[in-house]
Amino acid sequence: MTEQPDEIRVEQDTLDVLYARLDELRAVTRERLAEVRRSGPSGSPQNRSERDAFATLYEDRAALLDAVEDRLCFGRLDFDDETTRYIGRIGLTDEQHSSILTDWRAPAAQAFYRATAAQRDGVLRRRHLVTSGRRVTGLEDEVLDLSGGAASDLNLSGEGALLAALSAGRTGRMGDIVATIQAEQDTIIRSDLQGALVVQGGPGTGKTAVALHRAAYLLYAHRRLLERSGVLLVGPSQSFLRYIDQVLPSLGETGVVSTTIADILPGIEARGTEEPKIAEIKGRSVFGAIVRRAVSARERVPAQDTRVRVDGYDLVIRRRDIRDAIAKARRHRKPHNLARVTFVREMLNRLAAQYTEQLSYSVESDERGEILEELRSTKEIRVALNLAWMPMSPQKLVEDLYAKPHRLAEAAPELSAADRDALVRAPGSPWTEADVPILDEAAELLGEDDQVARAQARQDAEQREERLEYARQVLEGSGGNGMVSAEALADRFATSGPYLTTAERAEKDRSWTFAHLVVDEAQELSAMAWRMLVRRCPTRSMTIVGDVAQTSSPAGARSWDAMLTPLLRDSWRLTELTVNYRTPEEIASAAQRMAVEAGLPVSRLTSAREVPAALTVHRLAADEVRAHTVEIAVGLLADIRSGGAGQVAVVVPAAEVADVEKMLREIPAAASAGDGLVVASAREVKGLEFDAVVLEEPAALVDGPGGASDLYVAMTRPTRYLHVTHSRDLPAGLVG
Numbered sequence: 208m209t210e211q212p213d214e215i216r217v218e219q220d221t222l223d224v225l226y227a228r229l230d231e232l233r234a235v236t237r238e239r240l241a242e243v244r245r246s247g248p249s250g251s252p253q254n255r256s257e258r259d260a261f262a263t264l265y266e267d268r269a270a271l272l273d274a275v276e277d278r279l280c281f282g283r284l285d286f287d288d289e290t291t292r293y294i295g296r297i298g299l300t301d302e303q304h305s306s307i308l309t310d311w312r313a314p315a316a317q318a319f320y321r322a323t324a325a326q327r328d329g330v331l332r333r334r335h336l337v338t339s340g341r342r343v344t345g346l347e348d349e350v351l352d353l354s355g356g357a358a359s360d361l362n363l364s365g366e367g368a369l370l371a372a373l374s375a376g377r378t379g380r381m382g383d384i385v386a387t388i389q390a391e392q393d394t395i396i397r398s399d400l401q402g403a404l405v406v407q408g409g410p411g412t413g414k415t416a417v418a419l420h421r422a423a424y425l426l427y428a429h430r431r432l433l434e435r436s437g438v439l440l441v442g443p444s445q446s447f448l449r450y451i452d453q454v455l456p457s458l459g460e461t462g463v464v465s466t467t468i469a470d471i472l473p474g475i476e477a478r479g480t481e482e483p484k485i486a487e488i489k490g491r492s493v494f495g496a497i498v499r500r501a502v503s504a505r506e507r508v509p510a511q512d513t514r515v516r517v518d519g520y521d522l523v524i525r526r527r528d529i530r531d532a533i534a535k536a537r538r539h540r541k542p543h544n545l546a547r548v549t550f551v552r553e554m555l556n557r558l559a560a561q562y563t564e565q566l567s568y569s570v571e572s573d574e575r576g577e578i579l580e581e582l583r584s585t586k587e588i589r590v591a592l593n594l595a596w597m598p599m600s601p602q603k604l605v606e607d608l609y610a611k612p613h614r615l616a617e618a619a620p621e622l623s624a625a626d627r628d629a630l631v632r633a634p635g636s637p638w639t640e641a642d643v644p645i646l647d648e649a650a651e652l653l654g655e656d657d658q659v660a661r662a663q664a665r666q667d668a669e670q671r672e673e674r675l676e677y678a679r680q681v682l683e684g685s686g687g688n689g690m691v692s693a694e695a696l697a698d699r700f701a702t703s704g705p706y707l708t709t710a711e712r713a714e715k716d717r718s719w720t721f722a723h724l725v726v727d728e729a730q731e732l733s734a735m736a737w738r739m740l741v742r743r744c745p746t747r748s749m750t751i752v753g754d755v756a757q758t759s760s761p762a763g764a765r766s767w768d769a770m771l772t773p774l775l776r777d778s779w780r781l782t783e784l785t786v787n788y789r790t791p792e793e794i795a796s797a798a799q800r801m802a803v804e805a806g807l808p809v810s811r812l813t814s815a816r817e818v819p820a821a822l823t824v825h826r827l828a829a830d831e832v833r834a835h836t837v838e839i840a841v842g843l844l845a846d847i848r849s850g851g852a853g854q855v856a857v858v859v860p861a862a863e864v865a866d867v868e869k870m871l872r873e874i875p876a877a878a879s880a881g882d883g884l885v886v887a888s889a890r891e892v893k894g895l896e897f898d899a900v901v902l903e904e905p906a907a908l909v910d911g912p913g914g915a916s917d918l919y920v921a922m923t924r925p926t927r928y929l930h931v932t933h934s935r936d937l938p939a940g941l942v943g
């Protein structure tokens with residue numbers, strides 16, 4: 208990176224203009240918001256809801272303008288025709304409506320990330336602006352003539368800025384990478400919305416970063432479509448979602464619904480744990496058929512006819528009538544609870560016919576209604592009809608399947624007796640993550656009685672068209688600047704109570720379908736979890752990122768093809784990331800060697816950075832290992848903290864976490880470290896990163912349920928140092 212005082216001054220002047228414009232827009236937005244609020248709570252409900260809608264609009268705009276303060280502008284392109292273009296977090300125009308800053312997601316910004324000496328796209332020079340607050344502190348120029356070329360073999364663009372970003376201390380929160388997105392990442396970020404895009408890449412290749420930037424890009428490029436139905440982001444754990452939760456807001460996007468598989472069903476708390484081998488059984492796609500059979504079993508012809516007496520008349524609930532009524536109800540292919548209405552109506556009609564045959568006169572239609580009501584409320588008839596077609600909640604259906612071995616045996620002939628035995632559990636046991644897709648499948652097949660909701664939805668759709676037209680006129684009148692679509696504004700007009708975003712509405716509604724789905728650490732998902740997600744995204748427009756070499760769940764994917772083709776057929780495409788930005792070369796090579804020896808399906812990986820003495824291995828006596836682990840962690844913490852912020856993690860098998868935490872609590876420097884020192888299992892650190900990691904007894908990790916994949920994950924978390932403490936032999940390949 209070069210210090211060029213004159214050039215820096217020029218860029219500082221530009222930056223001053225851009226920030227002045229940002230401040231001006233902030234002031235205008237705040238003034239408009241104040242005006243709306245001043246207008247007070249009077250007026251008709253229609254006026255009030257419009258006022259609330261405008262208030263939300265200005266609040267969102269103010270929040271967006273605040274979010275882009277840091278590194279508002281980070282790049283400049285100089286073209287052959289002597290024009291220049293500045294690239295930043297958002298687009299800005301001056302008072303004459305001329306562009307002064309180009310949004311990084313706009314087509315006009317693409318060359319900033321993609322132009323190379325070989326393919327310049329008219330770009331002469333790419334400049335990275337390094338800033339601190341509102342000050343320009345450095346510049347990095349790449350002259351794209353053939354003599355200059357890329358700065359390294361890896362074709363890294365803005366290498367100085369990139370390496371500075373990569374070696375900065377970790378805060379425990381992921382940051383955005385807009386200023387230094389690399390060409391192979393940019394291609395993925397801007398890839399077509401249609402179909403499912405699978406991004407396979409080794410650890411640290413930026414899969415999470417790319418998935419989030421792609422979500423922000425798609426929301427920008429297809430705002431109308433995506434804002435209305437929303438984008439669903441599925442991550443592996445709540446701690447992972449916390450780790451990434453700043454990235455989209457820093458890119459000006461807040462409307463994405465984030466969740467985990469365990470939390471995806473409204474009203475279900477899946478906090479129970481179970482053996483991985485049980486989760487594997489529950490994750491098999493055959494559970495789709497098992498749930499279907501379990502539902503069908505609740506529609507059954509009894510062994511005998513049932514006689515009942517109503518008002519002194521003898522009626523027979525005949526097996527053959529039940530068989531016919533079931534067949535008729537099934538013909539409409541509605542979910543069980545909804546089809547039950549047809550079954551009951553048919554049976555009551557047949558019983559009413561028996562009843563009236565016994566009368567000495569013919570009945571009028573109003574009397575017939577009374578007879579039907581009488582039959583419906585007769586207890587024996589209710590019981591008999593329920594036995595033939597039981598109304599069911601998903602929870603009850605699945606609970607019965609686990610608690611009553613005969614039900615499971617009937618529904619699951621594909622499972623071995625041993626597998627079925629493993630699934631048995633008492634009613635009332637807590638739900639586990641692997642139960643969630645099964646409950647969702649059951650909810651889908653059982654259905655809720657949503658007639659009222661559907662009528663309401665039809666009415667809403669009609670009213671929405673009117674509001675949309677009105678919102679378009681309003682936006683035209685107020686010179687809408689693309690920050691909000693007419694669709695979003697129309698939806699805001701609709702809510703006279705507190706305004707609900709798409710995200711908030713979607714979160715409450717199990718059957719909400721999203722316009723795009725982003726899945727991170729996707730290799731962990733079972734076939735049943737995929738079925739559940741695909742139901743939520745009927746367009747199959749998805750971004751799926753993961754690494755099949757890091758799969759620890761026995762129900763997860765070892766091959767994308769085997770997992771996805773049965774569900775998505777040919778509507779998915781595979782792309783790869785190959786540069787490791789996180790882990791120093793020495794550590795990454797050791798991890799790769801170990802993974803290859805263990806037979807994991809590792810991807811090609813080249814490391815962007817080298818850090819001297821990044822990997823240290825401590826061979827110890829068995830009774831010394833734990834004390835050394837703790838001591839090394841405390842030493843690393845002091846070392847890293849002396850240079851500013853940073854995080855150290857100690858990775859041990861899950862059963863050891865509490866013990867190590869207890870030892871660390873007794874050391875004052877560790878006890879007061881807060882987020883700076885984390886003790887966790889390999890599974891808990893998946894997707895996260897730390898400045899330094901102390902990894903205890905790798906052979907024990909390999910013996911655990913996640914096997915060598917867990918060790919691969921643990922080894923590839925550090926951005927600077929990895930210390931391995933051990934007494935047992937090291938897994939093959941770990942030391943070269």
Ligand SMILES: Nc1ncnc2c1ncn2[C@@H]1O[C@H](COP(=O)(O)OP(=O)(O)OP(=O)(O)O)[C@@H](O)[C@H]1O
Pocket residue numbers: 369372373382383384387388389392408409410411412413414415416417754757788789893894895896923
């Ligand atoms: N172009 C880039 N500029 C700056 N930092 C980057 C870039 N690409 C990736 N990084 C950084 O590299 C680190 C690893 O990225 P990320 O967590 O997205 O990788 P990953 O492929 O999801 O890893 P894992 O498979 O281990 O979960 C992060 O700190 C991320 O910010």
